[in-house]
Amino acid sequence: MKRALPLALLCALALGALPLVTSSNYFVGIGVSALIFTVAAAALNLVYGFTGLLSFAQLGFWGIGGYTTALTVVTFGGNFWMGLVYAAVLNGVVALVVGFPILRTNRHAFVISTLTFALLVALVARDWVELTRGPLGIPNLPPPRAFGVVFDSTHKFYWIAWAFSVAMIAFLYALCSSRIGRTLVAIKQNEPLVRAQGISPMPYKLAAFAIGAAITGAAGGVFTFYLRIIDTSFLDFYYMQTFLIIVIIGGAGSFWGVIASGIALSALPEALRFSADFRMIIYGVILVAAMYLMPSGVAGWLRERQIARVRKALQ
Amino acid sequence: MSTVLQVSDLRKAYSGVHALDGVSFTVDAGSITGLIGPNGSGKSTTIDCISGFQKLDSGKVVLAGNDITGRISHLIARAGMMRTFQTVRVYEKLSLRDNLAIAAQQFDAATWMDEFFRTKRYRVAVEASEKRARQLVDLIGLQKYYDIETGILSYGQKKLVALAAALMPHPKIVVLDEPVAGVNPTRIREIEVALQQLNQAGETFLIVEHNVEFITTLCHKVIVLDQGLKLAEGTAAEIHADSRVLEAYLGTTPEIAEEEMRASA
DSSP states (O other): OOTTHHHHHHHHHHHHTHHHHOOOHHHHHHHHHHHHHHHHHHHHIIIIIITOOOOSHHHHHHHHHHHHHHHHHHTSOOOHHHHHHHHHHHHHHHHHHHHHHHTTSOHHHHHHHHHHHHHHHHHHHHHOHHHHOGGGOBOOOOOOEETTEEOOSHHHHHHHHHHHHHHHHHHHHHHHTSHHHHHHHHHHHOHHHHHHTTOOHHHHHHHHHHHHHHHHHHHHHHHHHHHTOBOGGGGOHHHHHHHHHHHHHHOTTOHHHHHHHHHHHHHHHHHGGGGTTTHHHHHHHHHHHHHHHOTTHHHHHHHHHHHHHHHHHHO | OOEEEEEEEEEEEETTEEEEEEEEEEEETTOEEEEEOSTTSSHHHHHHHHTTSSOOSEEEEEETTEEOTTOOHHHHHHTTEEEOOSSOOOOTTSBHHHHHHHHHHTTSSOOHHHHHTTOHHHHHHHHHHHHHHHHHHHHHTOGGGTTSBGGGSOHHHHHHHHHHHHHTTOOSEEEEESTTTTOOHHHHHHHHHHHHHHHHTTOOEEEEOSOHHHHHHHOSEEEEEETTEEEEEEOHHHHHHOHHHHHHHHSSOHHHHHHHHHHHO
């Protein structure tokens, strides 16, 4: 994990230069989505890949984050930056409240509960019309401003997405490569053993769930202001599916594997546009083939090969 | 010798069936105590109850003067009792190094803040843990696997890893649940030697095992359970001579049992 750090920094800088090398709104736009989806996927990786909690609640947190940021600006008179902070804090609190009971249930019940949570958030977004304006949504969100700069073009907005994702990924990296991250992996692999070693798994699980929720929420907030509109389609299962595919293809539990697959997979459907009619089918075929050949993701596949080499060397 | 673990009148019933019907025993500091008995005699229930992995109905467990009765498993571990499991448990996808480091991390003073700022407290803790890990790895002879994930090890080697992990935080007592079940004979000998060395270095063990020979060579004291009751207690020689034990353990008359036992040894 640590060996990849210099390469990751280089990639981050290269990605930061994207708006300077192309004037195409289209490419920069893909860049914005790729960065934000990667952050959301990295947050899911913390919860699912590291801690072993398959959570569909990420979609709900994404939606709550988006709406909180939009409403902070439109209804409550705050600005975009405050909105992001509120989104993160609100999601963290919601995750603690929801997580406290449902993390005590078994694995299957947990998955179902998180799925129900996501559907419930979508329902609230649609039916609490006074607050969310229901299916009409909240259009014309004002562009964010900071230090006299108005981030009103895709090129300018890219900097926000870039800075946000670099900060979040750096934070997640510090977390995942620490003792805490190692403990999360241990909990995923063998919970009774963790308990026998004096470690209480619950605070770790709850913290991972809440941190994942806060980051997903903030990512939802940034994405909302990139779209400049939020409506109930923001809670479409498409987003959850995207995050999950990124994590699974990259290799659940591999930090850099998921980051790399986030960038690659966000670009792939666009790269396949040459055959507009078939691109989603080709995308699907690539996904199935990848899963068939590498059931534990690209990173898992590389790791298995490495272990096979070690095993051979030891014989 | 002082008593490190005192178990008194342990009772546990599973929907009416008495798994433990008032079991009492003590473990002396620096000793190896064996717990044997036929299948269903309550050995596993006993250690699950004292280590907090099962709730006991009544009774008292005192560890080095602290009443730990009814505490949750991780708090009992923090009080100084480490245990292993019958079906071996290691972190298969983590290296041996990490397996051992995790086992000790709850017991040092370093917090996540210490780690983030790389304070002296963190460095000292990591150094101490690393030193202990190296010693234990030398003892179990798995030096060349130190940085490799433990999933590739054999079943017997994993048992050794579990043993080393249990010893990492200098516990007051280590409870081993069938340390040699399913392990090949040469490896059993290795485990035996390792346990003897550790015991000479001052470690205290409570061992649950089916392998009578293993128990009788190692243990200073043997406790025999049968149907949730303590049937006998004494040195290996005393247990061997006890006709009740032979009958309960082997279900035959003493003469035939003697013979069978000799044959199995």
